[in-house]
Amino acid sequence: MIRVLVVEDEPVAAEAHRVYVERLPGFSVAGVVHSGGDALRFCEREPVDLVLLDFYLPDTHGLAVCRSLRAAGLPIDVIAVTSARDLGLVKAAVSVGVVQYLLKPFTFATLREKLERYTEFRDASGEVTGQAEIDRALGALRTTEQPPLPKGMSVQTLEAITDALSGAAEGLSAGAAASAIGASRVTARRYLEYLADNGMAHREPHYGQVGRPEVWYRLTRV
Structure with missing residues (x-):
């Protein structure tokens, strides 16, 4: 069971994320917090495998939370859940260990695919025999191409x-x-x-x- 911490300052969004995660087999919600400080304190005292992290929090930025998790040596993965579309921020997120980047607004199906691919990546184990297997393991985190918009829409x-x-x-x-x-x-x-x-x-x-x-x-x- 993958234990997920939801970090979101908007109560309605936090509840939606919690419900979404609990609908997926193999995942459980370890907790829901509304600030970066609470997220770090929770991770220090409770077992957490994955954080769904809003980047715009009332007390700090999500990148700072990621850096603090790494500095504390906590083996916790992070999926960024944010409306930020700045590619510079995306690159910074990758540099601090964010494994997936999910743009708001999104549907349950989109989150489900992200988490299913994360599970596939997490479950890969053992030694590989060559580069192709490494590429396949890393490729598990890549989202499949989204279906095109209806004709005439941009x-x-x-x-x-x-x-x-x-x-x-x-x-x-x-x-x-x-x-x-x-x-x-x-x-x-x-x-x-x-x-x-x-x-x-x-x-x-x-x-x-x-x-x-x-x-x-x-x-x-x-």
Whole structure:
């Protein structure tokens, strides 16, 4: 059983991560904490195999947590769970031992694949007979190519919609999202529906003074 510590400062996201991990066979949640300091103290006193680590914490940065784990000699792996898209940060994460990098928002299926590949890597043991076996072991950590977006949709527009939702705690209507990214209402609704259909956003009815309720979309905080 792989014991996982969830480190996330947002209570809703922390609970979502906990539920996701507990749905996977072979994994158990060792604990849930909301700061870097609490994460380090937990790892020093409790057995932990893997940390799901949010990088933006109220008391420190995730990179500092990783460095402290290494300095303490704790044999704990880390999967970064963050919205940060800076390649410089990704490289820094690799340099301090992060084995996987998971971008928010994500679906349960995405996390499941990351953890399944981590399990495959972790379970590899014994001596290898050549370079090919080493490559296969390291390749277990690589995510398979994601399925392409539906025809006519672009990664850039999807990220723009996601960023707009991230900055709107109460959610956005298709019209408001369209204004935020400079696109048509039809285009914005298509991307919002894609996010909702894939579990990365959810729909909420908003009632005005007259007529039918308008559908708003709010990012799923995981």
